Amino acid sequence: MARTSSRDRMKNEINAGSMADIAFLLLIFFLVTTTIDVDKGITVKLPPWSDEAPEVQQMKSRNVFSVLVNAQDQLLVRGELTDILDLRERAKEFISNPQRREDLSTDPKNAIISLKNDRGTSYKQYLAVYNELKAAYDELWDQECKKLYGIPYSDDLPTAYKRAIKDKIPMVLSEAEPTNFGEEN
Template sequence: MISKREKPTVNASSMADIAFLLLIFFLVSTRISTEKGFAMSLPPKKEQQTSPTPALDRDVLRISLNSENKILFKSDEIGTVAEVEERVKTHLMNYNKDEKYSQNPQKAVVVLSSQRQTDYNFYIQVLDKIKAGYHKARADFLTKKLGVKYTPLEVIDFAQQKTQEEKELYQLLQKEFPINILEQKN
């Protein structure tokens, strides 16, 4: 006579508890990266809405990026990424000398427009050059005004406002050279 043996079974109730605990552990300990794109500091929200003053055409430097990663200045002059920084600096530091560029830095605006098919890395390169042009113009302004040589990197560090002097220089730069970059998508 063949005896029927019971097949051994594993108690699965504790397995569900272990799986649940592991799931909670991984959910709590996993760092989900949400950092995409690039950081831009926005101006503080104003309580009162003021209508923007209309800009003259000469106060606006238009930089257009097309789908073939080519740059157009003022919609008709073809340029390169290397030229962007110097064009922005010239536009800002014009002080009403040349009618093609802005009257003064407070009124100057840089408009960066791009097509939907523009390469992201190319767009970021051009945006970095625009900001570098602003920092270079700010450094030249401080050098001329104070008689002390400033570099663009020092000007960038003023934004941290570690000392009272840096805070005052930063406020001066914000007043004399506001960064006015308008981004448009076509």
């Protein structure tokens, strides 16, 4: 009996003093291997594929904002050679048409942006153009949101707000099949 009591008194514990060292070791490993790079990019929704050729829809030409990017990365916006720096403003003016001009869209709901590129267009230029067009819509949504709700537009808005804004100014960007120019070998 005396023996058990002495055993009870002696606390049988694993020495946890080295726990911190082990944890440190792991910590340093993860510190070194970590790359905190958040994945960012422009999210798009592609149109579903259909094997039949799409119906030819005749749009009023005032409602179509055509952007062509050729294999030399030059921009042709509604038949005019345009610099990419002007693209955003022109797109915004086309969509919202604040002065009710005859040659711009009748209503943001009817506005269509048509984007077409060559196979030889550089991806950099394509994304830059896409970015400007997206920016035009983002800025218009922001304006609309400030007007309606008094807060800037963001992705964290309630879905109902976002839907209301996107009903008013839907983003319609149609991409044509690229033409076979300037494909490198």
